Amino acid sequence: MNGDRRGGPAPGGHTPAIELRGASKVFRTPSGAAHTAVRDLDLTVERGEFVAVVGPTGCGKSTTLTLVSGLEEPTEGEVLVGGEPVRGIRPEVGFVFQQDAVFPWRTVLSNVTAGPRFRGVPKAEARDRARDWLGRVGLDAFADRYPHQLSGGQRKRVALAQTFVCDPAILLMDEPFSALDVQTRALMSDELLELWSASRADGAAASVVFVTHDLEEAIALADKVVVMTAGPATVKEVFPVRLPRPRKVEAVRLEPEFVEIYREIWSSLGEEVRITRERGASRVA
Amino acid sequence: MSLESVESVGAPTAFRTSRTVTRAQAARRRRALVYGARVLLLVAVLAAWEALSRNGLIDPFNFSMPSAIWDQIVQWTLHGTAQGSLGEQIWYTLYEALLGWVIGVLAGVVLGIVLGRVRFLADVFGPYIKVLNAVPRIVLAPIFLIWFGLGPASKVASAVVLVFFPVFFNAFQGAREVDRNLVANARILGASNRRVTLQVVVPSATSWIFTSLHVSFGFALIGAIVGEYIGAMKGIGMLIASAQGAFNTAGVYAAMVILAVVALLAEGLLTFAEKRLFRWKPTDPGAGG
Numbered sequence: 001m002n003g004d005r006r007g008g009p010a011p012g013g014h015t016p017a018i019e020l021r022g023a024s025k026v027f028r029t030p031s032g033a034a035h036t037a038v039r040d041l042d043l044t045v046e047r048g049e050f051v052a053v054v055g056p057t058g059c060g061k062s063t064t065l066t067l068v069s070g071l072e073e074p075t076e077g078e079v080l081v082g083g084e085p086v087r088g089i090r091p092e093v094g095f096v097f098q099q100d101a102v103f104p105w106r107t108v109l110s111n112v113t114a115g116p117r118f119r120g121v122p123k124a125e126a127r128d129r130a131r132d133w134l135g136r137v138g139l140d141a142f143a144d145r146y147p148h149q150l151s152g153g154q155r156k157r158v159a160l161a162q163t164f165v166c167d168p169a170i171l172l173m174d175e176p177f178s179a180l181d182v183q184t185r186a187l188m189s190d191e192l193l194e195l196w197s198a199s200r201a202d203g204a205a206a207s208v209v210f211v212t213h214d215l216e217e218a219i220a221l222a223d224k225v226v227v228m229t230a231g232p233a234t235v236k237e238v239f240p241v242r243l244p245r246p247r248k249v250e251a252v253r254l255e256p257e258f259v260e261i262y263r264e265i266w267s268s269l270g271e272e273v274r275i276t277r278e279r280g281a282s283r284v285a
Numbered sequence: 286m287s288l289e290s291v292e293s294v295g296a297p298t299a300f301r302t303s304r305t306v307t308r309a310q311a312a313r314r315r316r317a318l319v320y321g322a323r324v325l326l327l328v329a330v331l332a333a334w335e336a337l338s339r340n341g342l343i344d345p346f347n348f349s350m351p352s353a354i355w356d357q358i359v360q361w362t363l364h365g366t367a368q369g370s371l372g373e374q375i376w377y378t379l380y381e382a383l384l385g386w387v388i389g390v391l392a393g394v395v396l397g398i399v400l401g402r403v404r405f406l407a408d409v410f411g412p413y414i415k416v417l418n419a420v421p422r423i424v425l426a427p428i429f430l431i432w433f434g435l436g437p438a439s440k441v442a443s444a445v446v447l448v449f450f451p452v453f454f455n456a457f458q459g460a461r462e463v464d465r466n467l468v469a470n471a472r473i474l475g476a477s478n479r480r481v482t483l484q485v486v487v488p489s490a491t492s493w494i495f496t497s498l499h500v501s502f503g504f505a506l507i508g509a510i511v512g513e514y515i516g517a518m519k520g521i522g523m524l525i526a527s528a529q530g531a532f533n534t535a536g537v538y539a540a541m542v543i544l545a546v547v548a549l550l551a552e553g554l555l556t557f558a559e560k561r562l563f564r565w566k567p568t569d570p571g572a573g574g
Contacts, residue, residue, distance in 0.1 A: 095469070095470070097469070099466050101466040103467060146564070
């Protein structure tokens, strides 16, 4: 598609793909109370960088993604994509949801054409692009099926194709593989890395924010791992992951360096998990 | 040794086949039993009615009897009714019910979806719609007769008001309960508000709407019949009214039987359409919405 899709001013000037500056999000609960999901969030994602966000359950990791996507606006602070403040949904953003979000009344092919069609791409071209992406995720043979006829892993592949076909410069993923079984998960992680590395039309890689509660998954996939505090969440620490690419998820986790990083991050994350657990316990008591 | 192995291989297979055959036979026998019992029940009730009526245990003038009802249907079919041929009466009622149903469904679906999507309108219109819904709408039929006269228009209007509300409430609920993930996904993929409504909200509300379609076709028939009963030139409701006026009990029953057949046929058509429309849904119950 158009080359200037990534936005961003001044060639040569350094603009990160995503920047959050002191972003906070306060929700009103149905009872009228204020619930702070994230507070004072500072986060930078460079172009083509794969960032994994880990944190205790329910701490507000997903809120970070909805702020970047433009589905929600920050209560305070700034969210910049390509150097511009986010106002509404931007065309260069792709989002893979935790739950199934493919349209159950559309066939697989029609699901993948949805994005381009919504964006005004002519039917024939949209179908060609969709078929290409269905091929890349290995679902050519399932083009005419309905989602309920597929397995959970296949539906996730449809969701990936549906997102990638729109050529996103920014890819937001909210625990996309958490509903899959362990083997399918490892397989999908490998596939994701492969698709991601050559996802853009111009051959570059998208900038990814991948939310997960699985630290192993985070390290295996990412260039840097962001640890969030117990809710209301903010960034606690950022760990670079300098494992060489291309990676194979099953193999990389056996490397001594992986174990080293895992231990280091877990010492930071484990504390937050403990705090969350103790809070939960005190709430129950 | 060899004898043992032959036995251990052969025995379970033979056992399984015989079990499958027995099960299939049992299932067939059960089905036959159910159908047989159904027919028997119908025959018994009709026979008892006929016998009681013939023996004068119940008054044949007030309660009629199956044979008289059948004669009445045959007579109407062969020689027509006082208002014209039987087919014409059925067609009139069906026409009024169908037209009222279509208008009521369209209005209910459109308004339901719009109010389900636009919070402001829902807040403004909500209380009035509730009040209107609380009015027993069948009492509007006499007013429609005054407004629209003896022709089909007054019956169509009664059918519309009966059909509108259940369809409206279901469409409204369906639009409200759309999976938020699907809406978010569509918006991320670039869908405009209009596209979200037409391509996400409407399809996911269709299963809600279809539930109400089944019920509401029955309502449309009621609206048409009651309208005809109060005052009309033609139609099954008119048949009932004139049969009642002539103390022709068999005629009232005969019209009821005809109505029941018409309603069942319409229901069958609707179910067929539903099956075509919901091919995307899992067929096994419990595996999805």
